[in-house]
Amino acid sequence: MSILSCIGRKARHLGQIYVFIAITITPIILYVLFYTGPQEIAYEQLLHLEKRINVALPPETESSELHFISESASSEGGKGGDLRKLARRPGCIIPNLKLRDPDLAKFYKKMDPVSCGEGAFDWVSLRNGQFSITPEAKKKYGDDISCRLTPLKRITDFDTREDSVVLEDVKHGSMLQHDFYKVECTAKDGSKYTNYQAGIKLKPEAAQRKSVVSTKGLDLDVIIIGHDSLSRMAWMRHLPLTWEYLVKELKVIEMKGETVVGDGTPATMFPLLTGKREEELPEARKGYPNAKPVDDFPWIWRDFQKAGYVTAWQEDEPNIGTFHYRLKGFDREPTDHYYRQFLVLAEKYFRKSPPGCLGAKPRIVTQNDYMADVLDVYKGQGKRKWIMSFKSENSHNDNNRASMLDVHLRDHLKELHEKRHLDNAMLIMFADHGARFSNVRAFAQGKLEERMPYLAIRMPASFNVTHPELMRNLKLNSRRLTTPFDLHETLHEVLHFTGTGPADISKRGVSLFKEIPIERDCKSANVDSHWCYCMDWQPVPVENELVQNAAGSVLDLINRETSSRRELCSQLVLKVVKSASQIKVKDDILKFKDTNDGGRGRFGKMTDNTKDLNIKYQVTFETSPNNGLYEATLSYDVNTKSFRPNLTGISRINRYGNDPWCIVKSIPQLRPYCHCVTPSLSSIIQPKKSLS
Secondary structure, eight states, X not given: OOHHHXXXXXXXXXXXXXXXXXHHHHHHHHHHHHHSOGGGSOHHHHHHHHHHHTOSSSSOOSSSSOEEEOHHHHTTOOSSSOGGGGGGSXXXXXXXXXXXXXXXXXXOOOOOOOOOOTTOOOSEEOGGGBOEEOHHHHHHHOSOXXXXXXEEEEEETTXXXXXXXXXXXXXXXXXXXXXXXXXXXXXXXXXXXXXXXXXOOOOHHHHTOXXXXXXXXXXXXXXXXXXXXOBHHHHHHHOHHHHHIIIIISOOEEOTTBOOSSSSSHHHHHHHHHSSOGGGSOOOBTTSTTOOOSTTSOOHHHHHHHTTOEEEEEESOGGGOTTTSSBOOOSSOOSSEETHHHHHHHGGGXXXXXXXXXXXEEHHHHHHHHHHHHHHHHHTTTOOEEEEEEEOTTTSSOGGGGGGGHHHHHHHHHHHHHTTTXXXXXXXXXXXXXXXXXXXXXXXXXXXXXXXXXXXXXXXXXXXXXXXXXXXXXXXHTTSOBOHHHHHHHHHHHHBOOOSSBOOTTSSOOOTTSBOXXXXXXXXXXXOGGGOTTSOOEEOOTTOHHHHHHHHHHHHHHHHHHGGGTTTBOOOEEEEEEEEEEEOOOHHHHHOOEEOSTTOSSSEEOOOOOOOOEEEEEEEEEEETTOOEEEEEEEEETTTTEEEOOGGGEEEOSOOTTTTTTTTTTOGGGTXXXXXXXXXXXXXXXXXXOOO
């Protein structure tokens, strides 16, 4: 027998042994992987597993169709290699959206960063609490530059004026006496410089503030940075540099299951900042009886002030401010440092600067510098800080414009990181909702993106060692249904930490530091079906009698809402129903009766005959004479055979332009529904421009 034949026989025997081992051991491995409880599989192992079988984590899918994958369930293990089967269990199925969806891609374009002119520079800086002449100004004009500063004085939330007291011949290195100034400088050669500028004056009352409450918290600064109208997918598309820095350098945890709980910015801000919906708070809408400013709302920053924190709030669009467009704003300055009073006056100077700039600096940089200065100025005081900045200007009406801010936002985060402001801080990056007024809403993914805003959270790196269970829960919850109510409760935990046990989902808001059970769904999270991305919508023919009745009942409600102003607002007529969907409770939920798997609580008897007597419909329809497109979600009572529409379930999904000009100031809440009987002069002379 040759040596080669012996080797061949041994190789065949070894191959048979390997096959036997593979057949014997593989089921055991699969059992360990898929039948053990969640505590037995590390989070990192789950991520690796999901990547291997190509579900959930990758933002791209091979198919052009939209898939619904139970990301929540995927972190619990399951039977078999196809994790999509776990969608049958109770809880929310999180859509796995496509980053480059072919239907939406045609609407995307990259825009250049904001530029204020090659070689342009400001003469003055107000950074770090000091007035200084910039090196560029000294180089060009020498040291003989004389400057006068006029403080900006807040009269109300809607009126800021230049103070009558002017500071003359302010010297380089002088400490700021106010946050905001009109700056006027003259060089020896007669050259002049004028601008409005912002900085941080250290306030003794804030620096010396003592805690007046007993706290057993996490002892962290809180830094919240928000952007208007950006879904998680839109954030990745339009802010790729920022997203990459957040994920790769800062190691943020992206909350992939975050949902909105209503329409527009206030519907997110109120739950986040007060823990309540707008209708649960005192009346503050302009034009309503007994309406008052929002000062007495239970703002979260007040709790931080009571704990000794310095506080700051910033928005960049005073004309459409969250608490000012429909609402009456604040009587008193709500936080220690309040950026609104600066922009109310400074925005009048914008037209004298290049687009997107204030003087020689991009406006977003001015905003970022102001918030960074809060951290710089009070760092030496040993003070904890709560600061929040919300940016609308470059994303509210057009997601593409967000790309103009990308490099500036990335650089802002780098500055905070390199100055070690994040070492002992909770960083929250968020959006209020996805795009609302754009062509993307004509597609299924666009509707989902509207309901799935960006949210990412970063805790100090040291927490991986000092608070491992907290970090585990935060990562686990990144793949569960979460809401702004949860973020509110999480902020409370920074001050009063109650541990990392299981979250009680019978409550509307729960701390993200506690493990959210997989069973949580929109009902337990108090998310209306109109905004619930996890629901299983089924299309219904628009000719269906119930669909036509549904659209008619919504239109009747709209017309009733404007009926008291019929001399101003036209009665609307149904033009056409564009689309309709129906949603019912899942069959498996209706059939589930009891468990029968030996007490494990997983498999059960599917013998119940529960009926769904409350069916929800979503209809999209067009009206005349306003050519309005409306999307409404309403319930149909099978017993009474009647629909129950309400205004909170109705959204206007195209722009109304100047149509409601006759009531836009007196009754702004009717803007989506009112088509003024008399057209505005501007709509006759020129094409429509959105007032939304």
